[in-house]
């Protein structure tokens with residue numbers, strides 16, 4: 081394995097070199113291909129010039145004597161071509177020779193004719209073809225000294241660019257990749273901080289790359305969630321210890337008093353013990369329920385329920401508790417609302433919400449229960465005029481063991497599991513639950529189900 085920094089640097093260098101190499105190749109090919117037409121045209125124009133020159137010389141001298149041939153030879157040399165005459169049968173009768181044979185310093189053309197491409201033109205005298213003139217030029221299109229020099233210059237420019245980009249890529253790749261990787265390193269560091277449990281010490285990641293920005297936000301949110309969970313876990317341990325300690329110490333003190341003969345176990349004292357045992361049993365049941373809903377999928381035993389009747393029955397069973405706190409109960413229940421769901425779970429849901437409304441509402445308060453069907457949706461609301469939930473706690477109350485400080489300070493008991501279970505049971509039946517609340521004004525729990533029958 082190797083560092084991302086090195087890998088990026090390597091990619092930079094490869095890409096830079098490949099680009100310059102590619103440009104060099106393309107430039108060479110295009111010079112050869114695209115200029116060849118232009119050069120061909122220029123050549124045939126130049127060839128005709130040679131032909132006219134020879135024709136002119138022929139007609140001026142009424143033939144070609146050795147001196148005229150010498151002039152043609154010089155002319156051919158100056159034009160960097162080879163001139164050949166062929167008789168009417170096609171036999172070569174004279175050749176100016178390759179320019180090299182005349183002048184040693186020119187290394188431009190090969191010495192033999194095979195490197196030359198000849199183009200034949202008729203030689204006219206007095207409107208009659210008397211021979212053929214071949215004008216020979218090197219086969220390679222880019223052949224003249226200037227053309228070759230041009231290509232060489234271009235290639236040396238590309239070679240320098242090649243070297244220059246290599247040096248630049250080496251020098252800057254590490255700097256550029258460092259700048260690019262900075263936020264990634266910060267995110268990596270944040271992940272390490274999360275691993276060490278330092279959720280609040282995360283670095284601020286500065287980046288203008290969307291993906292990295294999103295990643296850093298996700299990591300930060302993950303840290304916040306883990307921090308919340310951590311706090312919840314600590315609270316939970318304290319709460320469970322507290323929940324267990326209180327009934328157990330009551331049980332212990334009562335039993336010790338009975339054993340020491342300080343107290344007689346009368347019905348009143350035994351019922352105190354019974355209540356504490358009931359609390360302990362409830363706590364253990366809730367904990368085991370929680371392990372069920374947090375484990376596999378909740379199994380539903382669905383049947384058609386008359387929700388209106390069920391709600392009336394549960395309100396009746398809660399009535400004594402409400403009356404005990406002098407809470408005024410208002411109901412607005414639409415008749416005959418039916419729902420296809422799990423009756424036991426529906427009871428649990430309603431009981432949990434009622435018990436909260438009762439627990440967190442002061443004496444002489446109000447609780448309003450509404451059940452109605454709007455289009456396809458069944459809406460159950462339980463609204464109380466109780467202590468309310470602080471804004472920052474509302475989003476947490478469905479988390480296991482979460483209890484707002486308001487309810488903790490009032491010593492209302494409870495383990496903070498009720499709403500966790502309630503939400504799981506609502507969602508298992510494709511419903512939704514939400515809470516609206518204002519401190520000291522009250523809380524409204526809204527549960528919605530899609531009407532399936």
Ligand SMILES: Nc1ncnc2c1ncn2[C@@H]1O[C@H](COP(=O)(O)OP(=O)(O)OP(=O)(O)O)[C@@H](O)[C@H]1O
Pocket residue numbers: 366432436437440441464466467468469477482483484485486487488493494495496497498499500522523
């Ligand atoms: N009607 C309400 N009014 C005010 N606060 C509420 C109400 N319902 C819930 N809460 C807040 O939400 C917290 C979580 O509620 P939940 O029902 O899960 O737990 P609990 O009532 O504390 O304990 P239990 O597990 O016995 O139900 C409560 O501790 C309380 O702070």
Ligand SMILES: [Mg+2]
Pocket residue numbers: 432435436494498499
């Ligand atoms: Mg509760």
